[in-house]
């Protein structure tokens with residue numbers, strides 16, 4: 001049975017103390033809710049990660065991740081953070097390819113392929129984001145866009161490496177907009193992604209791959225989204241900044 005994950009993406013929010021306070025609240029609220037194959041993950045700014053890992057000790061259904069990592073192992077890249085550094089804090093995950101990084105920092109599929117390799121080499125599990133813009137959907141090119149993101153970003157991996165990935169389908173038009181994909185729209189793309197994985201790596205790998213939905217997911221719409229056969233949880237932006245909302249989304253699986 002594949003892992004069910006609700007991952008929060010705090011983005012560039014919360015100072016150090018605010019982050020620790022929110023995470024403590026979240027742990028207290030989700031510790032009895034995440035059960036079985038479920039996991040709750042918080043991807044915080046870099047400054048919080050080490051302390052959050054300490055707070056999460058003893059809670060094996062709660063994990064911590066970063067929101068980005070550099071593609072090189074180390075070197076003269078002032079201001080950057082390497083996958084090895086992130087791993088050394090005890091973090092387990094790293095978001096790669098978020099649409100905000102693609103849009104504002106020019107991250108291409110080719111760059112993301114390198115970032116994925118470096119993250120995996122350093123034993124971090126990438127939460128690899130893909131998704132189309134509104135223009136791409138309106139032009140009916142969304143399936144092509146997603147296939148290209150898969151092929152150029154992660155389909156160079158071998159099956160063992162691929163098995164360590166979590167994929168997040170995040171339609172760009174739904175991120176932070178309050179507009180959610182309908183459960184049918186999301187399921188259609190998740191099914192497509194799983195079929196592409198099956199064609200490349202075989203059905204067993206495809207069936208074991210956790211595919212999250214992201215884009216204005218909240219406690220009201222999570223249940224219907226997560227009830228879809230190919231949706232294995234969510235990547236949650238805005239609602240992960242409120243402990244009650246995030247916990248209610250985690251509880252959706254129960």
Ligand code: PEP
Pocket residue numbers: 009170174175176177178214215216217235236237238239
């Ligand atoms: C995100 O940033 O990954 C995201 C899904 O944001 P939101 O939930 O706020 O739409």
